[in-house]
Amino acid sequence: MxxxxxxxxxxxxxxxxxxxxxxxxxxxxxxxxxxxxxxxxxxxxxxxxxxxxxxxxxxxxxxxxxxxxxxxxxxxxxxxxxxxxxxxxxxxxxxxxxxxxxxxxxxxxxxxxxxTVVGEDWAQVSTPTAERDGSRTHRTALYGFKGGVGRTTATAVLARHLADRGHVVLVVDLDLESPGAGPLLAAGARLPRHGIVDQLVEAAVGNADGLELVAPSGYAPRGGWGELWVAPARGRGTDECPYSYVDKLNRVYADIPGMDFADRLAAAVRTCEDAVAWEGESGRRPDVVLLDSRAGIHDIAAVTISRLCDLALLFGADNSQTWGGYGDLFAAWHSSGQARAIREKLRMVASMVPDSPQRPMSAYLESFREHSWECFSLLYDDDVPEPETGRLIPGAFSPSLEDDSAPHHPIPILFEPGLVGLDADSAPGWQDRAFVRAAYRDFLTTATLLITADPQSDEGP
Missing domain, CATH: 3.30.300 (GMP Synthetase; Chain A, domain 3)
Structure with missing residues (x-):
């Protein structure tokens, strides 16, 4: 048979x-x-x-x-x-x-x-819009394959740290389905009337002029030169009519004639950058833009990492969910031929790192680094044999396991129970507390160097 x-x-x-x-x-x-x-x-x-x-x-x-x-x-x-x-x-x-x-x-x-219907931009790596426009603005995306890894809190801490060093910093909340960066960074200040969803919806019908998209945060940077601005996903609305956030969110991903979603999102970020220069007393454009991206394999994350940013900080924990997820993502970049275009702007962040007698921080980070290197190896060049001797010659970009400047090498953020469920409104000055400074010390030092090459970055938060 x-x-x-x-x-x-x-x-x-x-x-x-x-x-x-x-x-x-x-x-x-x-x-x-x-x-x-x-x-x-x-x-x-x-x-x-x-x-x-x-x-x-x-x-x-x-x-x-x-x-x-x-x-x-x-x-x-x-x-x-x-x-x-x-x-x-x-x-x-x-x-x-x-x-x-x-x-x-x-x-x-x-x-x-x-x-594809969604996710096409994971395979479309291009020059960030800021660079194409001739702007000196540096864009950093903060992304986690899984939620709950402290990405938004890290965004807030990093934003204040950079502003303290005299930079004009804009944080754009692109986690549209779960907005949080706006209220966390506002520090009690008044959020703008409109948010990123408003810009996307109104621009689609040619009605985006005059939107109030950015606002200075309530944080006063040390030194007096820096500025910290917020572009929230959700605006504050007005008392005159209800703020229909869900109805707007249901419409933001639509393509319009002559402009796909990626172009629309890039235009929204650029509009927020322009607004800082227009509305700020100093008239300065942002030196640094932090893009708090949505988690998961989603179109917003695809556009943010593949097309909008100069540096992408990838958050994760040392578990099978993290490495399985990033493995799928890296495989997509590899199979689409985009590994070389994307790999050098990536850097892993080991978030919520434990440090206890049962699992010391050093052992945890060693395990994280090994798993990260195995995952990133798909994006690195293979060693090739020398024709005459057969000796393996390292690829043009093939970092070793121990290379502490390589994309796979983890930047640690320590686990601190006091940061779980943080409510910034009820905890003023939270970023100055000793446990916060200790948890983010290494992260701030390394991230600041990657973004600004600032030699003073080792001073702490």
Whole structure:
């Protein structure tokens, strides 16, 4: 009795489709592998300058249908000569080189165009908008794969620390589903009338002029030169009408003609930066922008890390959830060919580090570093053998386990029970307490150096 073939599942389809694409390229063809929003593959062959026998086209098409089963598109093989918009498709900026290089010498190339409903920006690493605009503003994203790792509190402590050193600091709360940075940083001051959600909603209908998006916090930086501004996710609203936060939130992720969500979010951040210069007495633009990103594999985090920031601080604990989550994320960057573009602006933060007789801090951080290095190794270059001797030559970017400047090396924040459930309104001056200063000492020193190269960063919070 002949059993039916085992079904091809989603995870099986991509390597099978790539294997076919590589074989077609090996026959000298330029090919584009396209995956649709359901995960189905089609192969576009550029035959405009080369005659391809009909039997080869049929063989490729039949192999795609056979090997991919339900994950083959209805038309699995497309010839560029028969497409109306072949140049637009084959020249798409969203198409990325395939993970494995096709050997040179008469061979074609393979590119992958992946269409998704959400999360597409994880694979679209680009120059931060501030740099493209010629601004000297440095943007740092603070991100955690899992919530509850103290990311927002760390954002608040770091913001005050940088302002104390004379910097104009803007904190933008991008955790739209769970806003918290605004109230935590306001320190009793009046929040602006509007928030990031208002800018996204109003800009979509061309109605964003005149929004009140930023406000100075109630914190007075030491030294008198620094400034600390807040752009909350949720504005304070007015007494005249209810603030419909959920109704606005339900609409912020929509694309509008000529501008996708990533462009809209970048414009919102830039508008907040401009507002600081307009509204501040000094007229100074922010030196540093801290982007408190939403946790998880979400479009906001994708845009924030891949497109908006110069530095991304990745928060985590030494557990399977952290490494499983970051492993999935790093695998996406690796498979999309974006590892080299993203890896050097990443840095791990070991949050809520314990220090007890049962688990000393040194042992915890050693374990964290080893697991982090294993996870990051996917983004590092492989060592290559020397042709004559076979000796392994280190890759161009392949940090060792012990390299304390590498992305995988953890910046520690100590666990402190007094910070759990912190209510800034009922605990004025909380950032100056001894246990806070001790918990964040190493984090502030290293993060400040990464952001500003400030030699005074070792003075503590």
């Amino acid at each position: 002949n059993l039916p073939p085992a079904p091809v599942r989603f995870d099986d389809a991509r390597p099978r489709a790539l294997a076919i694409a590589y074989d077609v390229a090996a026959e000298g063809m330029e090919v584009l592998l396209v995956r649709d929003v359901l995960g189905r593959f089609a192969l576009v062959v550029d035959d405009r300058e080369r005659d391809v026998p009909a039997d080869r086209v049929l063989a490729w098409s039949e192999r795609l249908t056979s090997d991919l089963q339900r994950y083959a598109a209805d038309r699995p093989l497309l010839r560029a000569s028969g497409l109306f918009s072949a140049d637009a498709l084959l020249g798409s900026e969203r198409a990325q080189p395939a993970p494995r290089r096709v050997p040179a010498g008469g061979y074609g190339s393979v590119r992958l165009l992946d269409n």
